[in-house]
Structure formats: structure tokens, C-alpha cells
Amino acid sequence: MLKRHYHALVLAFQFLTRIPVYKVFSIANTVPTPQVSGKALLYYPVVGAAIGGWVVLLPAALNHFGILVGPQLQAALVLVFWVWITGGLHLDGLADSADAWLGGFGDKQRTLDLMKDPTCGPSAVVVLVLTLLLKWLALSEVIHFAQTAASWWWLMLVMVPVLARLQAMVLVVHTPYVRGEGLGTQLKNQVQAKWVWFWVMILVTLMLYQTIALSSAMLATSALGYALMRRLMMQRIDGWTGDTAGASIEVTELLLLLVMAVSVSVDL
Structure with missing residues (x-):
């Protein structure tokens, strides 16, 4: 059992x-078994x-050693590293989803077919750039404020x-998987919903212990964003795919960063 979880963590x-x-x-x-592939989802927050630790390491280190680099350049370096460490995986899902949503004209099968198309259309380029x-x-904004904040x-x-x-993780557990086979099937069939609530309780407790106002805003934004994105997926394709799951990660990260940036001016 422990070996399976260890393998699942490494696989994640x-x-x-x-x-x-x-x-x-x-x-x-080692080639993972379907059980190990399913358990890997449990370690996504890890x-x-x-x-996140690697993302904050660069600006925190520069600030600690007194290296005078502007927040814009620091943010650019952080973002480049952020894209690199994830391999652009979720950005690829966002690009495919953007092309499929705008080019699918409301048709489920056409939307799914476009998500399989390896080419990148103008809609995808615009969404990625923005x-x-x-x-x-x-x-x-976040880095500039963090250098003098708690x-x-x-x-x-x-x-x-x-x-x-x-x-x-919540999306996978509580939303149907559209395609008949693949990694998504293993994730959907193996994961246990109780682990979702375990992670939710741990993270909510940790965040609210640090700061109630900002944490509440971030948690509410994450929950509302999830609900809206899940609704869009159910309306268009009756579930989720790997591309839409990746797109949801990118959109959620963007929304949370915007909440943090706005909180600087409103003093949350």
C-alpha cells in the first residue's frame, strides 16, 4: 500500500x-498500474x-540578499520559470480549449474534435497572450508588495x-469524464471523494490561520471560478477532458493572482 502511494506521488x-x-x-x-495512476490525483496539491515553493524562491532570495531588481523583471523571470517547470502542459490545454470553444459553435462533437487538433488557431494565441x-x-504587483509585507x-x-x-482534483471527482478511455478514465475510476474533503479542510484551515480576509477572498474566487467552469463544460461537452482540466488550472491561477493583486490596493 505504501509503495503504491509512493509511486503515485512520484507519478504526479x-x-x-x-x-x-x-x-x-x-x-x-516503472510502468504504473491503473490503481497507481488513479492515486496520483490525490497528490496534485502536493x-x-x-x-509554489519554487515560484516564491527567486523573488524571496533576491529580496533577502538585497539584489536590486525591479518587480516587473522579477515577475517575468518567475513566470518564465513557472511555465518551464510545468512544461506548458496547462497552457496547452487552455489553448486547445479556447480553439474548441470558439470554433465548436456550440456543437459537442465538433468541440471535442477541435480539442484533438494539434494546430494552434488565432483564438488560442490571443487567449494565451492575454x-x-x-x-x-x-x-x-504581488511581488512588489510581498517584499515589504509580512x-x-x-x-x-x-x-x-x-x-x-x-x-x-474536485473537477475530476465530481464531473463525468467525456472520453471513453485514457488517463482520465483511470483517475475518475480510482480516486476517492473523501480525499477531496481532506485536502479542502487542511488548506482552508492553513489559509484562514494566516489571514482571514485575503484567504476568504481567494477561496471564494476559487470556488466560484470552479462552479462557472464546470457549468460551461457540462453545457458544452457534458463533462471534462484533459484539456479542459488543464485550462481550469490556468484560469484559476490567473484569478487568484488577480485577487492578490487587487487586495494590495484595498488592503485585505
Whole structure:
């Protein structure tokens, strides 16, 4: 049992990041069973915490050593690293979903077919550019404020990728998988819903302990964003796919960064 969970944790990092775990952990070179593939979903928030930790490391280190680099440049470097460490996986899902939603004309099968198309249309390009631009601007505000704010502000930034992957976990558990076979089938069939509530309680408690106002705003935004995105998926394709799950992660991260950026001016 422990070996399965250990393999699932390593598999979650293999799937969601570019971290070369196969060079460190020999089990990463073992073909996972369907049970292990399903359990990997349980560790998505852990992967999010690792990504968040690396995201805050650069600006925090620069601030600690007194290296005078503007917040705009720091945000750009952080965003480049953020995209690199995830391999652009979720951005790819966002691009495919954008093309499919705008080009599907409300038809389920056409939307699903477009998501399989490897080419990137103008809709995808526009959505990707706007998403990265807004992320960069929001990160600039967050980093600039965090350099003079309390230490818990960095923790809130770490929670951005954590909450984004938690909502993907909720999406998989509580939403039908559209395609008949694939990794999504294993995730849907194996995961247990009780783990969702375990992660929700742990993260909510941790966040509210640090700051009630900002945490409440971030949690409410994450929940509302999830509800709206799930509704769109159910209306258009009657469920989720890997592309829409990836898109939901990107959108959630963007919304949470915007909430943090706005909170700077309203003093949450």
C-alpha cells in the first residue's frame, strides 16, 4: 500500500512537472498500474505546493540578499520559470480549449474534435497572450508588495498553484469524464471523494490561520471560478477532458493572482 502511494506521488510529479524525478527515483521508470495512476490525483496539491515553493524562491532570495531588481523583471523571470517547470502542459490545454470553444459553435462533437487538433488557431494565441500578460502584471504587483509585507504573504502566493490543482482534483471527482478511455478514465475510476474533503479542510484551515480576509477572498474566487467552469463544460461537452482540466488550472491561477493583486490596493 505504501509503495503504491509512493509511486503515485512520484507519478504526479512526472505528469505535472518537468522535474526529472526519473533520475532520482528508480520507481519513476516503472510502468504504473491503473490503481497507481488513479492515486496520483490525490497528490496534485502536493505538486502544487512544490511549484509554489519554487515560484516564491527567486523573488524571496533576491529580496533577502538585497539584489536590486525591479518587480516587473522579477515577475517575468518567475513566470518564465513557472511555465518551464510545468512544461506548458496547462497552457496547452487552455489553448486547445479556447480553439474548441470558439470554433465548436456550440456543437459537442465538433468541440471535442477541435480539442484533438494539434494546430494552434488565432483564438488560442490571443487567449494565451492575454493570460500570460495578466499573470505577469498581477505577479508584479504581488511581488512588489510581498517584499515589504509580512512573511505569510509569500505563503498566499504558494497557495495559488495549490488551490488551482485542488480544484482540478474536485473537477475530476465530481464531473463525468467525456472520453471513453485514457488517463482520465483511470483517475475518475480510482480516486476517492473523501480525499477531496481532506485536502479542502487542511488548506482552508492553513489559509484562514494566516489571514482571514485575503484567504476568504481567494477561496471564494476559487470556488466560484470552479462552479462557472464546470457549468460551461457540462453545457458544452457534458463533462471534462484533459484539456479542459488543464485550462481550469490556468484560469484559476490567473484569478487568484488577480485577487492578490487587487487586495494590495484595498488592503485585505
